Amino acid sequence: MGIHERKIREKEERRRQIMEAAKLVFSAKGFNRATMEEIAGEAELSPGTLYLYFKNKEELHTSLSIDILKYLTRQIRDYVDERNMSPEAKIYALRDAFINVYEYDAMVLINLFHLQAGETLKNLSGEVLQQIKEASGDALGAITSIVQEGIDQGVFVDKHPVALADIIWATYSGVVLWVDSKRLLNNEKDFVKQTLETAFDLIVAGLRNL
Amino acid sequence: MGIHERKIREKEERRRQIMEAAKLVFSAKGFNRATMEEIAGEAELSPGTLYLYFKNKEELHTSLSIDILKYLTRQIRDYVDERNMSPEAKIYALRDAFINVYEYDAMVLINLFHLQAGETLKNLSGEVLQQIKEASGDALGAITSIVQEGIDQGVFVDKHPVALADIIWATYSGVVLWVDSKRLLNNEKDFVKQTLETAFDLIVAGLRNL
Amino acid sequence: MGIHERKIREKEERRRQIMEAAKLVFSAKGFNRATMEEIAGEAELSPGTLYLYFKNKEELHTSLSIDILKYLTRQIRDYVDERNMSPEAKIYALRDAFINVYEYDAMVLINLFHLQAGETLKNLSGEVLQQIKEASGDALGAITSIVQEGIDQGVFVDKHPVALADIIWATYSGVVLWVDSKRLLNNEKDFVKQTLETAFDLIVAGLRNL
């Protein structure tokens, strides 16, 4: 491995280190109350260094979301590309992908939906907005494909597949956020998994039997 | 009408006037970028006056949410209390209540879900938190009653009614937020109504046929 | 008693009522943290009414001080005008006047010395400044007379009587403020009386024996 590769690798590591710190701080404080100084402290770096790796606070925040979106898309694609599955089984596989991603990094996923739901979106710079748009377009596209397949095979109700994908996505984000908020409001335990399972039973029954 | 009643009425009117202005500004800018000065300007009042009616910015913001939650609860209760309806029809009525409320004041509803989803919740004072908790407890309770009735009559799938109510609520908020975010991201038009209709078809089919 | 006299009497009563409330609030909060609204509340009047009796907050505060200064001056003069006392006895009588005034209304006296010591003095309007100047000039004058008499009779050390009066006054205010501050800092009990007694023993011994 040449010196050049090592440099690149080190740089990537440093990026990770910052994102890891940012994840913790954003999760604990939310976007606005999180300070770059605290993130820097958490990453054991100085504030100035953060700006060598991320253009600004917003971009740092968004990178977390883009990351998880890409991870989610990869997971979904894996299932979609597997040929020998019924559309119905694929929806359940989608559900498992959702649950996996949630369990892989709940904090970042919640961050993503906060971003999607919140005022932050309004204030995003065009460039970053574009990135988010693409990444979420990919994820939605993957879901749409599954639904489309089911419709094509006559197994699913014949509605506009994009609308159905929207509903699936909305249910996913809605459940994650709502359970998180109930956790905060009532100190309830985390029951995202169970809720998603029931939700998908409903969805599948609906898709099939409508 | 005595002088006392008129005073009270005027005071109430002034409160409304401020909330109306706040609604516009919070919707346009989000909580953080909205300034009390701008709200005051919109209400054609001085900044100081706002503080005669609301303890602080947070409380002003939250009263909007509590208001819409109460309005929503009233709407739902109206349907629940009507006896001659099948549970299934009640779910559709619930859907219509949701759509009504959305169409009555989309901006405030989105605000509510932003609040519920967002970091704001973390920073709310105990007292206000309690109010929100109660108001959303009421709404959820109303939904749970409907579901319970359906289960009791053997029409709906026999799952924990609170979990089902959670899913309905999560779908509602998820759809509203997601469509809003697609509108922002892709300049798409508002299709909350259609999406909710399809979503409830799925939900009802699910509740019935599971 | 005519209607006119009653009106005047009522007016005077209302002034008292306000000053009584102001005393409590200024003592509890200090000049800056005390609000006109709180004083009004304490007096069971509306804020606007205060301005019918006092030009502004400052004047209301200062009236308290002028009042106690006048009361103090009257007390001192009573002793000075009594002929059959040795200068030494008069100094002790002065001490008793000081103690009396302190016990009569410690809060207002402390207020006076705060005013005298504090930044408030810098910001007083010319007119009010003049009033304070006169009132404290009167009190100091009375003290000076006593000292002068002692010097004239050859009983007291022959120093500039104004300087000696200053020292007596400074000791009085210093003791009152310092004991008050020790009370606040260390939750000690009020020992102004004892301290003043010892202080005057020292002063008298000094005036005589120097």
Added chain:
Amino acid sequence: MGIHERKIREKEERRRQIMEAAKLVFSAKGFNRATMEEIAGEAELSPGTLYLYFKNKEELHTSLSIDILKYLTRQIRDYVDERNMSPEAKIYALRDAFINVYEYDAMVLINLFHLQAGETLKNLSGEVLQQIKEASGDALGAITSIVQEGIDQGVFVDKHPVALADIIWATYSGVVLWVDSKRLLNNEKDFVKQTLETAFDLIVAGLRNL
């Protein structure tokens, strides 16, 4: 000198620079009318920078007082520790320490007594209150030692030494404040030194001859 020492030294210098500016502004305007912006301007720094060195306005103000209290305590201790002096001479030395400190920095000393006398004390945070308490405890303790020594040697009147120290301190602060206030009220010149000299003649005579 290493780079680390230089940094520390620079930091200390910056602190001084801010305190110097604060001293000027607080003296001219008093605590409340002084603004952080003006202090920053005087120090040729930006407002934000002040907050890197002092938690808030109050702490900046109090550090001035704590500084002068420590300086005063050091001065007094110097005299107390000198063995070959009569208690009486020590009291005169104390007087000179008082005068020295006054002449060294009258403005800050007046500020200290304002703080001690004023409403500020009521609003101090616990931590700062503690610091002030300790610093003034030290100063009072040093004075008490001197008095104690005189009592032990039978030269001074046998009264409670703490009470005597209180009187000395009260006289000091009373004289400084009263002369300052006469200066403000009557445009008189500064005669703290003379007044303190006379005051201490009285005190010493009193301590000895009572």
Added chain:
DNA sequence: AATGAATGAGTTTTCATTCAT
């Protein structure tokens, strides 16, 4: 590459005072 001290724009909130009723 990393630092971290300095910046300074931006916002909430308070409260003495006024004035229409």
Added chain:
DNA sequence: AATGAATGAAAACTCATTCAT
């Protein structure tokens, strides 16, 4: 005379970002 709603100026403090070292 009394009210009390409305005013609006004023100031502390925060924090993303820069840049000299």
